[in-house]
Amino acid sequence: MKMLINVAETVVADALRGMAAAHPELTVDVDNRVIVRRDAPVAGKVGLVSGGGSGHEPLHGGFVGRGMLDAACPGEIFTSPVPDQIARAAAAVDSGAGVLFIVKNYTGDVLNFDMAAELAEDEGVQVAKVLVNDDVAVTDSLFTAGRRGTGATLFVEKIAGAAAEEGAPLERVESIARQVNASSRSFGVALAACTTPAKGSPTFDLPSGELELGIGIHGEPGRERRRMMTSGEIADFAVDAVVDDLHPRSAVIALVNGMGATPLLELYGFNAEVQRALAVRGVTVARTLVGNYVTSLDMAGASLTVCQVDEELLRLWDAPVSTPALRWGI
Amino acid sequence: MKMLINVAETVVADALRGMAAAHPELTVDVDNRVIVRRDAPVAGKVGLVSGGGSGHEPLHGGFVGRGMLDAACPGEIFTSPVPDQIARAAAAVDSGAGVLFIVKNYTGDVLNFDMAAELAEDEGVQVAKVLVNDDVAVTDSLFTAGRRGTGATLFVEKIAGAAAEEGAPLERVESIARQVNASSRSFGVALAACTTPAKGSPTFDLPSGELELGIGIHGEPGRERRRMMTSGEIADFAVDAVVDDLHPRSAVIALVNGMGATPLLELYGFNAEVQRALAVRGVTVARTLVGNYVTSLDMAGASLTVCQVDEELLRLWDAPVSTPALRWGI
Structure with a gap:
């Protein structure tokens, strides 16, 4: 590497x-x-x-x-x-x-x-x-x-x-x-592992054609591995995971975050699917941030974080x- | 991919x-x-x-x-x-x-x-x-x-x-x-090729242990391939390429740009070497921007752009x- x-x-x-x-x-x-x-x-x-x-x-x-x-x-x-x-x-x-x-x-x-x-x-x-x-x-x-x-x-x-x-x-x-x-919940997926400078090879082995659902930001194992999914399917899975846990009763701020190596073009496309999936679940999105903010070196993938906000939290945001x-x- | x-x-x-x-x-x-x-x-x-x-x-x-x-x-x-x-x-x-x-x-x-x-x-x-x-x-x-x-x-x-x-x-x-x-000059390097969605495999073949000097933003060939170099050596090469062409006589703005898949941690480290190499060449840096701004999908690598500025251009920047x-x- x-x-x-x-x-x-x-x-x-x-x-x-x-x-x-x-x-x-x-x-x-x-x-x-x-x-x-x-x-x-x-x-x-x-x-x-x-x-x-x-x-x-x-x-x-x-x-x-x-x-x-x-x-x-x-x-x-x-x-x-x-x-x-x-x-x-x-x-x-x-x-x-x-x-x-x-x-x-x-x-x-x-x-x-x-x-x-x-x-x-x-x-x-x-x-x-x-x-x-x-x-x-x-x-x-x-x-x-x-x-x-x-x-x-x-x-x-x-x-x-x-x-x-x-x-x-x-x-x-x-x-x-x-x-x-x-008020916040997150869920991440990895399409490819990251490589630390000290190790010089990927921190875990993710076979071609599979993704890891529920990945951590250090390559810790997630919930499960599946055959590769579309952006829309991943968005549904991530939105279900955070919404089923948070049960937001007011608007949220959404962070669609890249893990490091996924192009911004793909992150914006993923955001479109996340917004669709949140709307289906009846969640109103007050603000959205898309980009590489909480990364894991050169890992490919993305995470979704939502934060339920009241008027005061939104004002401070x-x-x-x-x-x-x-x-x-x- | x-x-x-x-x-x-x-x-x-x-x-x-x-x-x-x-x-x-x-x-x-x-x-x-x-x-x-x-x-x-x-x-x-x-x-x-x-x-x-x-x-x-x-x-x-x-x-x-x-x-x-x-x-x-x-x-x-x-x-x-x-x-x-x-x-x-x-x-x-x-x-x-x-x-x-x-x-x-x-x-x-x-x-x-x-x-x-x-x-x-x-x-x-x-x-x-x-x-x-x-x-x-x-x-x-x-x-x-x-x-x-x-x-x-x-x-x-x-x-x-x-x-x-x-x-x-x-x-x-x-x-x-x-x-x-x-007043601007650029020079880029690739450590790994990008993959377009339509093709699904890397746009060019870059052997393990080699980098491409002078890469374009679509994977077009550059000047030459070499055995992998350190961040400092790459900075010297890129700075020489732009300074020998531009011969700046006043301060410059420097853009240390990621090609897409290179971690921000590495881009900042590369910036340290770029600043050192520019100082060695007697070039004063008025402003610096580090990040992914002009990318090539998931290509790994970076480019340096310098723009020689007068007082008015710097004010507009x-x-x-x-x-x-x-x-x-x-």
Whole structure:
């Protein structure tokens, strides 16, 4: 498997150097692997910190900026960031109003953000945590007790980020983040596995003519393998999976997310089928986002995340945001 | 090769339905394959129309909106849009101030935009044309007489689009578009070929352990094949190719563009090497854009485009833009 890299050992550091060069509005500490918005800490504002293994870009570093994250901590590929790194990010963004950790539900991430919270609290930083666990495909998995955290992370970071930007206190930002997670469900499919630089060959074997339904963002097994399906059949399956679990009673925001290697042309076509399937199920879509946001290196496939919103969550979704990967209203 | 599609015949129409659902700020005519900003024609404003084969998304449909294109015409995959389609787009966006066609230099596109210009002029629309031919890799190719048009299309559409948005007359918008093209150079590499839905297998054969230097955006042959190189070596090769041709004497905007299937993590790492190589050559970089903008379906690889800018071009680059794929300042 060929990659556009120097050597596997420097992939994350090289990417951080490249981010630093492209985004002068961010402070990128390559040695300590912390990406911070340049004006942090913002006086009186709750700081939002997230992070996780690299390989899911633009998540999380691409979501640092006004109206979203204050800092992101990239770990090695598919590997949690370490407690010191996270605590350093918390210290960098705390204005005294406290910090919210947004943690995807993987065992390593949960442990390391917990330890980081203790370290930060020892330094006088007030820390709250929200766990993202939106993936309905499986309960428990290779790296998780309970449900995995995937696409809803974007919704939590955006909507809680908007609340923090408006000056909401820590307790309120945390409660909004929990509401967004509780209102979100995801389901993903893989048409082809990804390849990590360290391994150099696909992380799992997916035979020609088959797809994996309910895939995780690290190539963890899903619900089942089937013979290849059409875009419309996949949309029906994904929509059934999220709607049967969420039972939305108001409008949703839909994220039609690429896993990395699927062309945008196909993602838009898949979105057409997702919208049709949601309409059939009586679900109203208030906003739609289509693109590569929560990826899995060069995996081919897509995921659907829906987030049921009330007027307030939709207002916070529409609020201005200015990050490398998500930007509007500014 | 598995794809997230229904059937090959409906891929473009399906994608347009998906775009329509995701982007209420655009008017998408699925039957006639024209994407128009909803407020077109804008009184007194020159209309910008571009288009080309599908498979390069977000180019061009993702660049329709305030400050960039007024309309885009997607053809079948890797196939020029037809004259009627383009003339229809011109009529939809002409406010009386005239229309600029932005045409990538491929034989089919050139012929069809020429015919469309005649049709539009017969209907009383004043049309100017600019040809984009920035790819330094080869002179003449499978689909081109002269140089191919690739990444510079984004620069032409953004910068001329900003001039048009400010109310510049047709002659001035055309002259800026020509200046941007003349100031831009591109060079691309492929690590793996793309697969079109109609063919279902890779468009060319690239042996394991080799890359193609100077690739086009349809899998046209490049300059040469070599044994796989590091990101740093590829950056040196691409920077030498564009700098030796352009000889920039002022700062440049750099576009580090993914061909579709290369992870963003790798593109940022490649950007670090591109910035290093440009600095070694004494080239100052004023702005950098990293991401998938001018793609070739699921091709793996990247391209570098640089555009030498003066104060005015840089000001127009920084001007507000609001499209699905490029958005800032609004």
